[in-house]
Amino acid sequence: QYIAYVAYPLDLFEEGSVTNMFTSIVGNVFGFKALRALRLEDLRIPPAYSKTFQGPPHGIQVERDKLNKYGRPLLGCTIKPKLGLSAKNYGRAVYECLRGGLDFTKDDENVNSQPFMRWRDRFLFCAEAIYKAQAETGEIKGHYLNATAGTCEEMIKRAVFARELGVPIVMHDYLTGGFTANTS
Template sequence: MSEQSFNVFSAKADQIDPEANIIATYYVEGKDISIEEAGVKIAAEESIGTWTEVSTATEWIIRNLPAKVFQHKVQDKNTGIIKIAYPNTLFDFETGGIPHILSIVAGNLFGSSALQNVRLLDLQFPSEFVSLFKGPKFGVEGVRKLVGTLDDRRPHLGTIIKPKVGLNPRETANVAYEAAIGGVDFIKDDETLTNQKFCPLADRVTHVMNALDRVKSET
């Protein structure tokens, strides 16, 4: 790998602003390359996608978009921990969200022929991204108000409908009814149940809410 590649895709720690970058920590095992070189290969592939000179790589691209290895800790010859800073400019925080971030920091690197093994260990997010997440809509006290546990302060009980997929809206509502009539506070869909044809979201919500209204009238 050329000296120019090291210059483009590496930096000193004091040159990295954590508010201007997403910082990723990786465990890396290289194939006959140093840990620093493995980090540079990851930084290049996951940011601008090339570590060789191409005519379409403008000065603006080279100046603003490359990820940079800024810390590496060698554990043995070809194994270690590296930190890479990905500039905020690479990301579409508002509409791309977590899937877009993962496609960059944990994308093609897992198939790299230069690496024996690689694992994403940690992500540090800048305030610009974190501020998009407003936190819980109700919070614990708000939930207590909704379910009537402000005074007795008892623990809440929740359940997940099973099987996690396959039930139609009416069947889902029947399970929700049995859980609610038994005293469960929270009933949630499994994360794999979204808006599949066998259980459309709008129909599911309608039937489940009718079932919960029935519980309310009976208790």
């Protein structure tokens, strides 16, 4: 067993591309049959390279600012059952949670666009639930709409539709969505 430390000059990487970075570091090497036991133990990304990624604003402060909630924990939940509800009943569950005092709700990662609840219908009913709960409580409410899709184009289409509805928060499954979707 051996440990090798490898350093690459930044000029070898496309700015802002996680896909290129991992392809360059592990893509070809992990394909060699002679290196079946090879593992990547650690990866350190220099701040100069990290700054080339133009990701969305994130973190607890952004969440607090969007919801106008400070000085206390944010309260939220994932809607259950995660699968099987119609879009209308799903929206009702969102409304009841938000009206009952939660700050936000979220889709489960499995909730995409199944035959019993298409994404567009879910987005519409959830937006309606948010606005109704806000009107009744006088508080800003949120729901994380899952925009995960089979292609980056479809994911972006869903996110744009959410924005058009006035829903400021979307989510996507970063693990299964892939590196390119994460930075799109």
